[in-house]
Amino acid sequence: MIHGSFKIHHRRCDFLSFSSFSQKNYHGFRFTATVPGTYWYHSHYKSAEQVDLGLYGALIVEGDRQTELDRDYTFILDEMNSKGKAGSKGMMGSSNDDLFTVNGKSGDLISAYEIQTGENVRLRFINAGYITHYMNLGSIEYRVVAVDGQAVMDPQIIQNKLLPVGPGERYDVEFTAPDSSFL
Numbered sequence: 506m507i508h509g510s511f512k513i514h515h516r517r518c519d520f521l522s523f524s525s526f527s528q529k530n531y532h533g534f535r536f537t538a539t540v541p542g543t544y545w546y547h548s549h550y551k552s553a554e555q556v557d558l559g560l561y562g563a564l565i566v567e568g569d570r571q572t573e574l575d576r577d578y579t580f581i582l583d584e585m586n587s588k589g590k591a592g593s594k595g596m597m598g599s600s601n602d603d604l605f606t607v608n609g610k611s612g613d614l615i616s617a618y619e620i621q622t623g624e625n626v627r628l629r630f631i632n633a634g635y636i637t638h639y640m641n642l643g644s645i646e647y648r649v650v651a652v653d654g655q656a657v658m659d660p661q662i663i664q665n666k667l668l669p670v671g672p673g674e675r676y677d678v679e680f681t682a683p684d685s686s687f688l
Contacts (some may be wrong), residue, residue, distance in 0.1 A: 541568025542654030543579070543629040543675045557585065559609055561633045566654075574679075575624035580607050582670060583634040605638070620682045627679045632670045640668040642678070651677035 547561035563579045584602040607615045620626055627650070632638055648660035649668070653675050660679075670676055 538566040541566045542651055543631065543677050544654050545631045545633065547633065563631055573625060574627050576620055576626040578618055579629040581631045581633050582607060582638040584636060622682055622684055624682045626682055627677055630670045630676045632672055632674050635672050637669050637671045640670060645680050645683055647678045647680040649676055650679050
């Protein structure tokens with residue numbers, strides 16, 4: 506399932522209802538991505554298991570504004586069971602998960618990102634998990650410029666507020682990196 510607005514080119518246009526494919530077979534789709542934004546894809550076949558095992562990813566469609574940015578980072582947020590039990594969440598999101606991940610990693614394994622004072626930065630948050638993740642951007646002034654792949658008209662400055670990213674949601678935020686005390 507791709508979360509976004511795309512024209513799919515396929516002989517079976519109802520591809521969302523496909524059940525499964527044999528491991529020996531290859532199956533590809535072509536689509537035209539004309540609307541810039543942050544999107545994501547994931548399995549809808551045994552999704553409680555497959556998504557828990559990481560069968561999802563980001564799909565970024567770049568637009569004209571891309572050249573105005575110095576940095577553009579994507580963060581896929583999720584939670585998992587540290588004992589490696591897949592499919593423990595069920596359909597309603599009840600969970601025994603005890604580990605939060607960013608791009609499939611947690612704790613000290615999460616990479617540091619280099620940002621210099623004065624750079625224009627976009628952070629793309631995608632929640633692939635079952636619970637709301639609250640992003641803390643500290644005291645920097647930022648704007649939510651897109652929600653679920655759609656541009657926000659006249660985005661307002663936000664500061665000192667947590668950004669809640671609910672299950673399946675995508676938020677793009679932009680800011681100019683403040684002095685080095687932030688970095």
